[in-house]
Amino acid sequence: MNVCVSIAEHEIQMANRWMDWVIELGGTDGHHLHLIPSVGVDISTLIPKANQAFGGRVSVIKDEEGQKSDWQITQPMRSASGPNSAFRQVAWHFYMNKLGPYFWCELDCIPIKKGWLDVLEAEYNACGKPFMGANVQIESVPEHMSGNAIYWNVPEQASGLVKTTNWTPRGQNQSFELAFDIAGAKHVLPKAHFTNLIQHKFRFKGFESRLEFDAVIDPNAVVFHSDKKGTIYKYLRENLSGNTGVAHRADDGAESGSPPAQASVPEWQGGNDPRAYTDESGVERCKSGLGNTTSSETTVVNKTFTPGLDEIIAQNAVIKNGLPAMSPPWENKEDTERDIKMLCDTLKLFCGAPVYKGRVREALREANIIK
Secondary structure (H helix, E strand, C coil), X not given: CEEEEEECHHHHHHHHHHHHHHHHHCCCCCCEEEEEECCCCCCCCCHHHHHHHCCCCEEECCCCCCCCCXXXXXXXXXXXHHHHHHHHHHHHHHHHCCCCCEEECCCCEEECCCCHHHHHHHHHHHHCCCEEECEEXXXXXXXXXXXXXXXXXXXXXXXXXXXXXXXXXXCCCCCEECCHHHHCHHHHHHHEEECCCEEECCCCCCCCCHHHHHHHXXXXXXXXXXXXXXXXXXXXXXXXXXXXXXXXXXXXXXXXXXXXXXXXXXXXXXXXXXXXXXXXXXXEEEECCCHHHCCCEEECCCEECCCCHHHHHHHCXXXXXXXXXXXXXXXCHHHHHHHHHHHHXXXXXXXXXXXXXXXHHHHHHHXXXXX
């Protein structure tokens, strides 16, 4: 499997942490690393680590566009021109040189199990589709496949991923570039195999305790995105040193030292049976990609999303006063913050609709809030 990593100026520290961890974790035999540093970024100190991590199987793709943007800011007007440029250049490089599939891996997408690349490659080769990533469903963002994913022949299969897609925020005159994974979503979704090997946590704040780590990490995942602060490494190293946790071998059950099972090449890449199918209920399934070691099947259920008001109402048979049900206060901080946001959004909706204004005033009077 080809692994492609872009490195911007502000990501040198992240790159060092990522390389150090990949060296400790191991399991990259036979796989190749391709680095694309932004123009002007010196990665000379990273090359020795990269060669150690991937056994010398490292190449550098020169940045020919020099596009930069501050994707770290939180304002809605931020432009993705920098990340888009790096992805676009890699996509065309692999397409024109017929280098095959590649795993686009950002530096906050962190391997959590030994054998991570073997398992990703095996399921990808078995799924029978050109793209494989996590299914991302989050509030106020169109459904899309995670940017950290495996891609093949992008310009041909999903041209929207490599086109410059501008958007103009409401009330603004300046246009900005949408992130490639969202801009190309409509082209990717019909050709994507959704996997639970890639865990996507939108704008994750980082791990604050071992308890949180054990609760958040999906035991099926082999990589976790995103942790820009690198808080995950402490707990992964604890697991690697022998503590019980999720960072066990991805090929559990195999004898120590035995080579990973080889996956067949899918039919759409010139191989045989892709072993992918849709069951009677319309759910896409994919037989395990671990060769002849198992005949089990995996149902993809990995979805990251925040329920909207419609979903909350549908899930609750009785809604008091038309408001969504609330979690016990601060029993779960993230759930409570979400509930408060939904409550505020709901009140805003009610207060803004003429049909509800009288009801809102009446309720406020009954509560002795207004006269």
